[in-house]
Amino acid sequence: MRKIILIVSSVLILSSCTNSSPDDLIDDTPLPAQVTYEGQIKAIMTSQCLNCHNSNFASGNLNLENYTLVRASTENGNLIDRITRNVGDPLIMPQNGQLPQASINLIIQWQSDGFLEN
Numbered sequence: 001m002r003k004i005i006l007i008v009s010s011v012l013i014l015s016s017c018t019n020s021s022p023d024d025l026i027d028d029t030p031l032p033a034q035v036t037y038e039g040q041i042k043a044i045m046t047s048q049c050l051n052c053h054n055s056n057f058a059s060g061n062l063n064l065e066n067y068t069l070v071r072a073s074t075e076n077g078n079l080i081d082r083i084t085r086n087v088g089d090p091l092i093m094p095q096n097g098q099l100p101q102a103s104i105n106l107i108i109q110w111q112s113d114g115f116l117e118n
């Protein structure tokens, strides 16, 4: 009897962990009215990119430390190309995985809003 209770409760615990549906893959986080470098983009770069792309250690010869540099890499198409690659693509950035879809959306929105600084 104890065994059955154990099995039933493990099944219940496990099934509560896997409640993902296809809807979870669609990111509907609303975008802010205005996306700016100081408001959102800088924080994404700092937490996800600057480890490898700063003035002392610029992987691929790319420094993403300030507004002008991030803007240039977005304008030439490289930055968005790299962050929108599929997981597992050797060229995806950041190198260890994909940015959350909400961050990708913010960067694309920043570009279409005309690269506001603050």
Ligand code: HEC
Binding pocket: 045, 048, 049, 050, 051, 052, 053, 059, 060, 061, 062, 073, 078, 079, 082, 083, 090, 091, 093, 094, 095, 096, 099
């Ligand atoms: C763990 C280290 C690491 C992290 C974190 C990282 N990169 Fe990179 N990145 C590299 C390396 C190494 C290269 C050079 C090799 C290559 O081109 O793939 C590179 C190359 C690039 C390039 C191409 C070079 C160029 O001049 O266009 C872009 C664009 C880029 N990274 C953007 C980013 C962005 C944006 C982030 C954050 C979302 C990021 N990287 C995070 C290591 C990293």
